[in-house]
Amino acid sequence: MTSALRRYPVLIALCIAALFMIVPFLIVTLNAFKSPAEYSQNGPLSLPDGLYLDGLKDFWERVDYTQKLVNSLLISGGVAIFAVILSILNAYAIGIGRIKGRTWVLAFFVLANMLPQEALVYPIYYLSKEAGLYDTRLSVIIVFTVIQAAFGTYLLSSVLGQFPREIIEAARIDGANKWQILWRIVVPVSRPTIGVLLVFFFIWTWNEFLLPLVMLISNDNQTVSVALGVLQGQRLMDATMTNAAALLGVLPALVFFLVFQRTLTRGIAVGAVK
Amino acid sequence: MTVTVERGVTSKQPHAGHPRRPRDSYALFLLPGVLAFLVVIIVPFLMNTGVSFTDWQGVGSPEWSGLANYRELLDDSEFWASFRHSLFMVVAMAAVPTAVGLVLAAALFDYVGKHFGSKTVAVLRACFYLPQVLPIAVAGIVWSWILAPDNGSLNELLKAIGLSSWQQDWLGDPDIALYSVMGVMVWVQLGFPLVIFMAGLQRVDPQLHEAAELDGAGWWRRFWHITLPQIRPEIYVVLTWCTIAALKVFGAVYVLTKGGPGGATNVPSYFSFTTFFEKTQVGYGAAISTVLTVMILLLSLIGLKLQTRAEEREGS
Numbered sequence: 001m002t003s004a005l006r007r008y009p010v011l012i013a014l015c016i017a018a019l020f021m022i023v024p025f026l027i028v029t030l031n032a033f034k035s036p037a038e039y040s041q042n043g044p045l046s047l048p049d050g051l052y053l054d055g056l057k058d059f060w061e062r063v064d065y066t067q068k069l070v071n072s073l074l075i076s077g078g079v080a081i082f083a084v085i086l087s088i089l090n091a092y093a094i095g096i097g098r099i100k101g102r103t104w105v106l107a108f109f110v111l112a113n114m115l116p117q118e119a120l121v122y123p124i125y126y127l128s129k130e131a132g133l134y135d136t137r138l139s140v141i142i143v144f145t146v147i148q149a150a151f152g153t154y155l156l157s158s159v160l161g162q163f164p165r166e167i168i169e170a171a172r173i174d175g176a177n178k179w180q181i182l183w184r185i186v187v188p189v190s191r192p193t194i195g196v197l198l199v200f201f202f203i204w205t206w207n208e209f210l211l212p213l214v215m216l217i218s219n220d221n222q223t224v225s226v227a228l229g230v231l232q233g234q235r236l237m238d239a240t241m242t243n244a245a246a247l248l249g250v251l252p253a254l255v256f257f258l259v260f261q262r263t264l265t266r267g268i269a270v271g272a273v274k
Numbered sequence: 275m276t277v278t279v280e281r282g283v284t285s286k287q288p289h290a291g292h293p294r295r296p297r298d299s300y301a302l303f304l305l306p307g308v309l310a311f312l313v314v315i316i317v318p319f320l321m322n323t324g325v326s327f328t329d330w331q332g333v334g335s336p337e338w339s340g341l342a343n344y345r346e347l348l349d350d351s352e353f354w355a356s357f358r359h360s361l362f363m364v365v366a367m368a369a370v371p372t373a374v375g376l377v378l379a380a381a382l383f384d385y386v387g388k389h390f391g392s393k394t395v396a397v398l399r400a401c402f403y404l405p406q407v408l409p410i411a412v413a414g415i416v417w418s419w420i421l422a423p424d425n426g427s428l429n430e431l432l433k434a435i436g437l438s439s440w441q442q443d444w445l446g447d448p449d450i451a452l453y454s455v456m457g458v459m460v461w462v463q464l465g466f467p468l469v470i471f472m473a474g475l476q477r478v479d480p481q482l483h484e485a486a487e488l489d490g491a492g493w494w495r496r497f498w499h500i501t502l503p504q505i506r507p508e509i510y511v512v513l514t515w516c517t518i519a520a521l522k523v524f525g526a527v528y529v530l531t532k533g534g535p536g537g538a539t540n541v542p543s544y545f546s547f548t549t550f551f552e553k554t555q556v557g558y559g560a561a562i563s564t565v566l567t568v569m570i571l572l573l574s575l576i577g578l579k580l581q582t583r584a585e586e587r588e589g590s
Contacts, residue, residue: 019401118542
C-alpha cells in the first residue's frame with residue numbers, strides 16, 4: 001500500500017528530470033524552423049507558424065555542410081577501422097600470446113591513454129608540419145587511431161585473456177598458424193566486443209575537438225565539430241543561424257544514438273568496469 | 275584495471291608444454307602498435323616535457339632555461355585562477371553527477387524498474403544519456419544560445435513566468451559565467467555515471483534488499499548501507515574518469531566563453547592552448563600542460579588503487 005503511494009511520485013519526479021535533460025534538444029528543433037523575423041518577434045519559446053527551411057539551407061550552404069559531414073565520416077570511420085585492427089594485434093600478443101612482461105606492456109598502453117592531449121598537441125602540430133601532414137585528414141586519422149587503440153588494447157586484452165584455450169589448441173593441432181588463428185578464430189569469436197569498440201571509436205572521434213581544431217585549419221578539411229565550434233567561437237552567427245548550426249550538429253549524434261543505443265549502453269558498462 | 279586481466283591470465287596457465295613454439299614470437303604482433311605509440315604519443319610527450327624547460331617561441335632553436343617556466347607559473351595569478359576553476363569543474367563534472375547519478379540510478383532501478391517495467395527504464399535512461407553522445411562543441415552551441423542575454427531561451431522563460439528580475443547575462447557576467455558553465459557540464463556529464471551505476475546495480479544480490487526490507491529498513495537506509503557499499507568499485511571508476519575529464523575540459527570553454535569574461539572561466543587546458551597558439555609562448559604552454567599531466571597521472575594512480583582495493587575487498 002505505502003509503496004504504491006510512493007512509487008508514482010518517484011516516477012513523476014524522474015520524468016520531470018528526464019524532460020529537463022531533453023528540453024534543450026526540443027527548443028533547438030522548434031527554433032530551427034522559424035524565420036528570423038518570426039524569431040525576433042515571438043522569441044524562442046513560441047511554436048513556429050510554419051516550416052521555414054531557408055535558415056537550415058542557408059547555413060548548410062554557407063559552411064558547406066556536406067563537405068564537413070564527409071570529412072567527419074571519413075576521419076571517424078577510418079579511425080574506427082584502423083584503431084580496431086591495431087587493438088586486435090596488440091591484444092592478441094598480450095591476451096592470447098601472453099608475451100613476457102605483458103603487465104608492463106599493458107600499463108604502457110593504459111598510461112599513454114591517460115596522457116592529456118594538451119601535453120601532445122604542440123609537438124604533434126610541429127611534427128606534422130615537418131612531415132608535410134599538417135592540415136590533412138590523414139594526420140588526424142593517424143593520431144586518433146593510436147589514441148583510441150590504447151583503450152581498445154586495454155579492453156580487448158582483458159577479454160582475450162579469458163579466451164577459451166581449447167579452441168586455439170584445437171586449431172593449432174589442425175595446423176593453423178598464428179595469423180590464421182587470429183583472423184579465422186579469435187576475431188570472429190570476439191565479434192561482439194569488436195563491434196562495441198567500432199561504435200565507440202567512431203563516436204569518440206566524431207566528437208573530438210581540441211586536436212582537430214589545431215590540425216584542420218582549412219575549410220575543406222574541417223570536421224562537423226570543428227566547423228561549428230569555430231563559427232560559434234567567432235560569434236559571427238545570429239540567433240537563427242546558431243539554431244540551424246545546433247540542429248545540424250545534433251542530428252548526426254541523434255542518429256548514432258538511435259542506431260547504436262544498445263551497443264553504447266552495454267559498451268560503456270563493459271568498458272568502464274572491466 | 276590491469277589486475278582484472280592478470281586474474282584471467284593466471285587462472286588458466288597450465289598449457290605451457292609447447293617447446294617448439296616459443297611464446298614470445300607473439301611479440302611480432304605488438305610491433306606496429308608499439309611503433310605507432312612511440313611516434314604519436316611517447317615522442318611528442320617527451321618533446322613537450324623537454325620544451326617546458328626552454329623559452330621556445332615555436333620558431334628558431336629552443337634555448338634551455340631550466341626551471342624558469344615553472345618558477346614563473348608559481349607567480350602567475352592566471353595560472354592559479356585556471357586551476358581554481360578546475361576545482362569548480364571537478365565539482366560540476368565529477369562530484370555532482372556522481373551523487374545525483376547514484377540517486378537517480380537507484381530510484382530508476384528500485385522503483386521504476388520493479389513497478390513500471392524495463393521499457394520505461396530504458397526510455398528514461400536514454401533521456402539522461404543523450405547529452406553524452408553530443409559533440410561537446412555542439413552542446414556548447416546549444417547552450418550558448420539558450421543562455422544568451424537577449425532573446426535567450428532561459429531569460430525568455432524567466433520573463434514568461436514573471437521572474438524578469440532573475441534574468442542575467444549568464445555567460446557574460448564574470449560573477450556568474452563560471453557557474454553557468456558548471457551547470458552546462460552537469461547536464462553534459464550526468465548520463466555517464468547513471469549508465470555505469472545502473473549496470474553495477476544489476477550485480478547486487480536482490481536478497482540483500484529483501485532481507486533489509488523485512489527488517490524494516492527504509493529506502494534511504496538500504497541505499498546507504500547496501501547499494502552504496504556494493505557498487506563502490508563503480509563509484510571509484512566514475513569518480514576517477516570524471517575528475518580526469520574535468521581537468522581536461524576544453525571544448526565547452528572554447529565554445530561557451532573562450533575563457534572569459536576576463537578570465538573568469540579560464541581552465542588549464544584552455545590556458546595552455548592560448549599560450550601555445552595565440553601567445554606562441556610554447557615553452558610556457560608546455561610547462562602548463564606538463565603540470566596538468568602530472569596531476570592527471572597522479573589522480574589516475576590513486577583512482578586505480580582505490581578501485582583495485584574495492585574489487586579485492588568485494589572478491590574476498
